[in-house]
Amino acid sequence: MQRIGDTRWVRITLITAAVGLASLFLLLPLLAIFAQAFAAGINTFVSNVTDHFTLAAIGLTLVIAALTIPVNLVFGVMLAWLVTRFSFPGRRLLQTLIDIPFAISPVVAGLIYLLLYGRNGWVGGWLDSHDIQLMFAWPGILMVTIFVTCPFVARELIPLMQAQGSREEEAAVTLGARGFTLFRRVTLPNIRWALLYGVILTNARAVGEFGAVSVVSGAIRGETNTLPLHVELLYQDYNTVGAFASAALLALIALFTLAAKALLEWRAAPREAHS
Amino acid sequence: MSIRLEHIEKHFGRSQALSPTDLDIANGELIGLLGPSGSGKTTLLRIIAGLETPDANPRTRILFGERDVTRVHVRDRRIGFVFQHYALFRHMSVFDNVAFGLTVLPRRERPSSGEIRTRVLRLLEMVQLSHLANRYPAQLSGGQQQRVSLARALALKPEVLLLDEPFGALDAKVRQELRRWLRHLHDELGFTSVFVTHDQEEALELSDRVVVMSNGRIEQIDTPEALYRSPANRFVFEFLGDVNLLEGEVRDGVLTCGDAQLKADLPEGRQELLLRPHEIELATTPDESSHLPATVTAVVPVGAEVRVELSADWMNEPWLASVRHEQASQLTLARGSRVYARALTWHHYPAPSASVQPSLAASY
Numbered sequence: 001m002q003r004i005g006d007t008r009w010v011r012i013t014l015i016t017a018a019v020g021l022a023s024l025f026l027l028l029p030l031l032a033i034f035a036q037a038f039a040a041g042i043n044t045f046v047s048n049v050t051d052h053f054t055l056a057a058i059g060l061t062l063v064i065a066a067l068t069i070p071v072n073l074v075f076g077v078m079l080a081w082l083v084t085r086f087s088f089p090g091r092r093l094l095q096t097l098i099d100i101p102f103a104i105s106p107v108v109a110g111l112i113y114l115l116l117y118g119r120n121g122w123v124g125g126w127l128d129s130h131d132i133q134l135m136f137a138w139p140g141i142l143m144v145t146i147f148v149t150c151p152f153v154a155r156e157l158i159p160l161m162q163a164q165g166s167r168e169e170e171a172a173v174t175l176g177a178r179g180f181t182l183f184r185r186v187t188l189p190n191i192r193w194a195l196l197y198g199v200i201l202t203n204a205r206a207v208g209e210f211g212a213v214s215v216v217s218g219a220i221r222g223e224t225n226t227l228p229l230h231v232e233l234l235y236q237d238y239n240t241v242g243a244f245a246s247a248a249l250l251a252l253i254a255l256f257t258l259a260a261k262a263l264l265e266w267r268a269a270p271r272e273a274h275s
Numbered sequence: 276m277s278i279r280l281e282h283i284e285k286h287f288g289r290s291q292a293l294s295p296t297d298l299d300i301a302n303g304e305l306i307g308l309l310g311p312s313g314s315g316k317t318t319l320l321r322i323i324a325g326l327e328t329p330d331a332n333p334r335t336r337i338l339f340g341e342r343d344v345t346r347v348h349v350r351d352r353r354i355g356f357v358f359q360h361y362a363l364f365r366h367m368s369v370f371d372n373v374a375f376g377l378t379v380l381p382r383r384e385r386p387s388s389g390e391i392r393t394r395v396l397r398l399l400e401m402v403q404l405s406h407l408a409n410r411y412p413a414q415l416s417g418g419q420q421q422r423v424s425l426a427r428a429l430a431l432k433p434e435v436l437l438l439d440e441p442f443g444a445l446d447a448k449v450r451q452e453l454r455r456w457l458r459h460l461h462d463e464l465g466f467t468s469v470f471v472t473h474d475q476e477e478a479l480e481l482s483d484r485v486v487v488m489s490n491g492r493i494e495q496i497d498t499p500e501a502l503y504r505s506p507a508n509r510f511v512f513e514f515l516g517d518v519n520l521l522e523g524e525v526r527d528g529v530l531t532c533g534d535a536q537l538k539a540d541l542p543e544g545r546q547e548l549l550l551r552p553h554e555i556e557l558a559t560t561p562d563e564s565s566h567l568p569a570t571v572t573a574v575v576p577v578g579a580e581v582r583v584e585l586s587a588d589w590m591n592e593p594w595l596a597s598v599r600h601e602q603a604s605q606l607t608l609a610r611g612s613r614v615y616a617r618a619l620t621w622h623h624y625p626a627p628s629a630s631v632q633p634s635l636a637a638s639y
Contacts (some may be wrong), residue, residue, distance in 0.1 A: 167362035170326055171424075173349050174356040175376035175431065185379070189366040 033251050036244035048245035056222040058231035058249065060138065064226065065206040068145045072202050076153025077195070081173065081187070083154075084161040086170070095158070098151050106148055110215025113144050136218035141226065144212040149205045153198035160194045193268040204257045208250060276434035276467050277302045278323065282334040285318050285327065285491075288414055292318045293329075293491045300394045302340075304535065305468045307482035309475060311514070315491035317439055323469060324356050324437050325349035339435060352435075355428030355466075359440040361420040363412040369423050370408040376431045381415050399424040401460075418449040425457075429464070436461075438470035442477065454481050475515050487511050509624035512549060519555065519594040521567075521621070523550040533589030537618060538564040549622045555596040556617040557583065557606055567616040569594065574608050576600070583608060585616060 007094040038045050048054065083095055101109065117124040117134045127134060172186045188195075210228040219233060227240045227250055235243035278300040285293040293315040308316040315343050321327035323335070326349055337345045346350050363372050374395045377386060387395065399405045402422040412420055421441060428436060440455070442450040458481055461468050466529050472478050478485045479499040487494045487502070487510075495507040506512035523532030525546045530539040539548060561567070562583040570584035572593060576582075581603040596616060598608075606614065 167358055167360065168364055170349075170428075171356065171362040172356060172364070172375065172379075174326070174354060175427070176350045176353075176381065177375075177379045178350065181379050185375075186364055189364075233516060 030251060033244055033247050036240065037248035039244070040241045044241055045245050045248075048239075048242045049249065051242070053221045053225065054230060054242075054246055057225045057227045057246070058226065060141070061207055061227040064142055064145050065203055068140055068149055068206040069199055069202055070154050071146055072150055073195070075150060076157060076198060077191075079154040080157035080161055080191075083158055085166050091146070098154050098158075101148050101151050106144075106209065106211030107215060109147055110144050110212035113140065113147070113212070113216055117143070136220070137224060140216040141213050141224065144216050145206050145209055148209050148212050149202045152202045152205065153195065156194045156198035156201070157191055161193060164190055193264055196234060197264055200257055200260050200264070204254060207253050258263050276337075276340045278435065278467060278469070279336070279338040280319075280331060281322065281336040281338075283319065283322055283337070284330045284332060284335070285315075285322065286330055291491055293322075296493055298486065298496070300467060300469065303465050303467055305458070305481065305483045306470070307478035307485045308469060308471045308488060309473070309478040309514070310486050310488035311473060313490075314488040316473075316486075316488045318491075319488070320437055320439055320469060320471050323435075324354055324520075325352045326356070353431065353433055355431070355433035355436040356438070357421070357424050357438040357441050359443050361412070361417075361424040363420055363424055363427070365412050368409050368411060369399070369404060369415070370395055372412070372423055373426045373430055374605065375427060394430065398430055401429075402426045416449075417445050421445065421453065425460075431636050434466050436466050436468045438468065440471050440473070443472070450477070457481065479515075487514060488491060489514070509549070512622060512624065517552050517595050519550045519596075520591060521550065521554065522546070522591065523589075533587075534566075534568060535587070535589040536566040537621075539621070539623075541623060546623065548618075549624070550594075550618055550620075552582070552595040552597040554578075554619045554621065555594070556619055557596055557598055557602070557608070557614045558617055559606065559614065561615045562617055565615075565617050567618070569614055569616055571608055571610055571612040571614060573610060575605065576603075580607070585614070 037048075079094075079098065083091060083098075110261065114135055115121050117127065117140065119128050119133075119135070121123065124135065134143065168186055168190065170183060172182050177185065208228055210232075211224075213226055214229055214232075217226065217229060219225050219229050221230075223231070227246055231243050231246045231250065234246060278298075280298040281297065282295050282297065283293060284295045285291075296315075296319065296320075308320060310316045318327060324327050325344070325347065329337075335345060336343060339352070367375070374391050377394065380386075385391075396405060396408070399408055402425060404419060404422055404426070405542045407415065407419065410421070415423065421444075425441075439459075442453055445453065454477060457468075470481070479502070482499060484496060484498055485502050486496050489510050495502060495511045497507075503515055504513065508589060512518065521530065521532065521535070521537065523530045523535070523537075523546065523605065524541055525531075525539060525541045526539050528538060530541070530546060530548065532539045537548070539546070567587075569587040569590070571583055572586045573584040574581060575584075579600075580597045581600055583596045583598060583603070585596060587594075594616065598606075606612070608614070
């Protein structure tokens with residue numbers, strides 16, 4: 001028997017539309033980035049990428065990502081644990097608060113940080129009198145990056161931990177397991193794939209974040225310029241090839257992230273099938 | 276180890292899960308907590324385990340033997356706990372599941388890995404699962420998983436074993452088998468066990484004493500025989516088996532309801548009588564003490580007896596009668612047959628309120 005809507009023409013139309021749109025909107029721009037980056041030959045690409053300021057931007061971006069991930073990992077796990085394993089007044093509110101960074105435009109987030117921690121801000125003024133500068137320096141970039149990415153790990157973990165329930169942990173406690181042993185031997189193995197997935201998403205966003213970072217960074221070349229900001233700077237300097245070379249690097253990181261995600265899903269799938 | 280509970284009370288938010296409860300369990304006893312869902316039996320069990328905290332009250336005490344564990348954390352109470360849905364560690368092999376309790380002991384108490392191995396293998400042998408030591412929980416049947424979870428709970432040689440609806444998720448045959456096996460294990464190892472169930476048959480078959488609960492209260496504590504013979508109140512009576520209800524007006528020692536009549540020496544007025552299916556006899560004619568006409572709506576042979584479903588205008592709910600096979604064939608019972616039910620005996624509880632003292636169960 002034929003399913004409803006499953007005729008030859010419907011199928012061809014839908015598949016063509018899907019493939020066409022995907023190519024036009026997803027694949028073509030990606031190819032264009034690499035085409036532009038290599039437009040003036042491989043040597044130009046290499047010299048653009050190994051440019052002093054580009055290398056500094058790559059370095060800063062990686063450092064920010066490397067600092068953001070552990071902070072969000074710990075924060076996300078603790079938050080997910082709190083929300084799914086305990087019931088307390090304000091639990092729902094907290095669950096909603098987690099989503100604030102998703103709901104707020106990154107530019108607004110950057111502005112809020114600037115207003116609070118900038119030299120003329122409430123906290124920033126006091127910090128300034130103690131010779132501590134957060135805005136227009138790497139700590140500011142780190143702060144907004146953490147803000148923008150903080151829901152990722154918790155959002156991955158909460159539904160999973162809710163579905164798994166706390167029975168296994170209760171069983172472990174009746175068998176005498178204590179705090180960290182309990183987490184390491186029972187909780188962590190059950191959430192590790194979701195946790196890794198959250199980390200990958202955090203990393204992708206931390207590397208690629210533009211809006212919030214651009215507000216607080218000041219884009220000082222070689223000092224507070226991250227890779228996405230660097231792309232824009234180069235483009236405004238009419239250095240199209242240079243801009244696309246840096247963009248290609250970002251795209252490569254994104255592709256690597258996608259590959260890692262696919263690998264994780266492929267690894268996690270058979271376990272879920274039999275559990 | 277004996278268990279003594281004093282003044283245990285529990286609220287979840289504004290709703291009361293357990294009204295102040297006392298309970299004494301002797302060393303080596305096997306106790307069944309029996310009740311419908313929402314009766315507070317699981318809450319009580321989890322409070323004994325320490326997985327739930329009773330409401331704060333200076334009179335609240337939980338004693339394991341001489342040891343006051345009221346404020347002792349679960350992990351230090353040294354109990355074995357078996358969960359309804361096994362709660363096995365899904366990422367660990369059967370062997371590692373059973374070994375878990377031993378491997379998380381503080382270093383100075385922890386046995387050597389060789390000794391852990393021997394002990395785990397002995398436990399697996401005891402639950403007849405040695406051949407599955409390297410399997411993962413998801414690869415086992417429900418009955419096997421529950422046996423692993425029992426072995427895991429027993430690994431630390433607890434003196435108290437607590438089981439939350441341990442056989443609830445299993446099919447009838449496996450359940451029967453595991454019940455017998457648990458009873459055997461209990462007698463052999465001599466721990467004190469408390470298990471929760473909503474299945475009266477399971478409670479009556481397995482327990483030394485049954486604690487019947489409803490609405491967060493203990494209704495009766497007794498041995499299975501005593502419980503079945505003399506239920507303390509109507510709730511217990513109804514919960515322990517099938518019940519037929521006859522409700523009518525009593526005048527001059529005769530209860531009347533529509534065209535049904537039964538001699539009953541009860542006070543005048545509206546009264547309710549309860550009858551078990553085996554307390555009803557079927558006949559083709561009424562006798563001088565009862566006139567209970569009914570129509571047979573179903574005849575189901577179950578094992579040693581035949582269950583007959585009856586309906587009539589004067590019944591609120593269909594009645595069930597269990598009769599012997601010979602009698603059933605003698606009466607040539609079939610759907611639609613007209614019969615007269617005769618009450619061999621009946622029970623009467625004065626008020627629907629369960630807290631009232633029981634009256635004698637009358638019989639004649």
